Amino acid sequence: MRACALRWGRGGLSLRSGVLLLILIPPVLLALQLLVVGPRLPRGARAGAEEQGIAFSVISIEPERNSRQQESPSRRPGLKEEEEEVEVEDAERREEARAYEDENEMHSRxxxxxxxxxxxQAQASQPPADSPHWLLCAEDWLLPAADxxxxxxxxxxxxxxxDFLKTVLGLGCEVHSFDPSNSNASGGHLGNSLANNHGNGGVVSQHKMWLEWRAPRKRKQKTRGNLGSVSQTLADIMAALGHHTVHFLYADLLSAEWRVFQNLIELGTLxxxxxxxxxxxxxxxxxxxxxxxxxxxxxxxSVLLGFQASGLKLVHSFAGEGHSVLKQTVANVHSSYTLSWANTRR
Structure with a gap:
């Protein structure tokens, strides 16, 4: 997949952008359901992503840059307008062909x-006939050791x-729940101290804290059990709790997930x-x-590429409500998906 979007002049931008959007949406949505990661992106320059070969193709991520105008491409000398139209149509056909190839690769992912x-449920069973909100793969080699x-x-x-909390409690896990709006969280104030609950069966440690994707400008030495902020990266939370592994993680981050996922991939936390x-x-x-x-x-x-590079494979997908994608109504797709992954490289 190319790291840069095709661009055209102002006159044909609206129509052709709509065509290309319709071409690109199917492979991305199918990837969300089946975690396809067929096309290869250039090797990333940042340390955490470099080893995995992931290049995050964000063109603009700063809010103040979102309103910039598209530049008109310079016309190649001697190229007639009709020939430019043919080149654009050829590019669109290549994108459509790639989308078809991506769909064929999805079933193996x-x-x-x-x-x-x-x-x-904390007892393993055969996959249900209906489609629940999420599923965890209960193969023996994927579950934590009993002792x-x-x-x-x-x-x-x-x-x-x-339901997630009920399941992991039933498995005997040390469970931590994070909610910045929870007034009953442990510590009872922003930047509460973190403490584990190992040995306290059936207890959920609640924290008034949330996931961050930005690296702190001035990284201070974090002491175990104390983070000093209501918003921290997953790596810092794990360090403060003294955890090297999170066996089960549930996240509904209300549209912050893409940048959080990028952080998890770049730092290797995923x-x-x-x-x-x-x-x-x-x-x-x-x-x-x-x-x-x-x-x-x-x-x-490109974020989904990072999931595969981190060893994750999709177990189950559940379609949410609504049919809006990037503020446009698209038939046969949904506005959100709950996806269940298992790490096969643990």
Whole structure:
């Protein structure tokens, strides 16, 4: 997948952007359901992504840059307008062909599990006939050892993680729930101290804290059990709690997920997560993600590339309500998806 979007002059931008958007949406949405990551992007320059070969194709992520005007391409000397139209049509056909190839590759990217954990259940069973909100792959080699530590994190502000918490508690995990709006969180104030609950079976440690994707400008030495801020990266939260691995992670980040996912990939933190249940929102680009619709779609797709590079395979997908993608109504797709992944490189 190219890192830059095709560009045209002002006169044909609206029509051709719409055509290209319709071409790009199917592979991205199918990737969300089946985690395809077929096309290869150039090797990233940043340290965390360099080893994985991921290049995040964000064109503009700063809010003040989102309103910049598209530059008109310079016409090649001696190229007639009709020939330019032919080149554009050829490029569109190549994009459509790539989308078809991507769809064919998707079916090999999903992990088939003979035994699963359904919402609210701590006993493994065969996959249910209906489609639940999420599923955890319960193959023996993917679950924590019975005599080992099991760690679970949940980031949710709407109470939608109740079944997840019930499941991981039933597995005997050390469970931490993060919600910046929760007045009953441990510590009772912003920047509360973190403490684990290992040995306190059936207890959920609640924290008034949220996931951050920006690296602090001045990184201070973090002491175990104290972060000093209501918003921290997953790596800092794990360090403060003394965890090297999160066996089960639930995240509904309300459109902040794309930038958080990028942070997890770049820092390599995602490789320390064994099971991930996350909701992705498609109504708009998301916090601190900008550019044209085509650029945003390419960015989303590059994030999915990072998931595969980190060892994650899709177990299950559940379509949410609405049919709006980037503020446009698109038939047969949904505004959000809850996706369940398992890390096959643990």
């Amino acid at each position: 999903q992990l088939n599990c003979s035994r699963v954990l359904s919402p609210g 080992g530590l099991c760690v679970a994190y949940s980031f949710s502000m709407d109470g939608g993680d109740a 490789q320390s997560v064994h099971h991930l249940v996350a909701t992705v929102h498609l109504q708009w680009a998301g916090f601190e993600v900008g550019g044209t619709n085509e650029e945003v779609l390419r960015y989303w797709f």
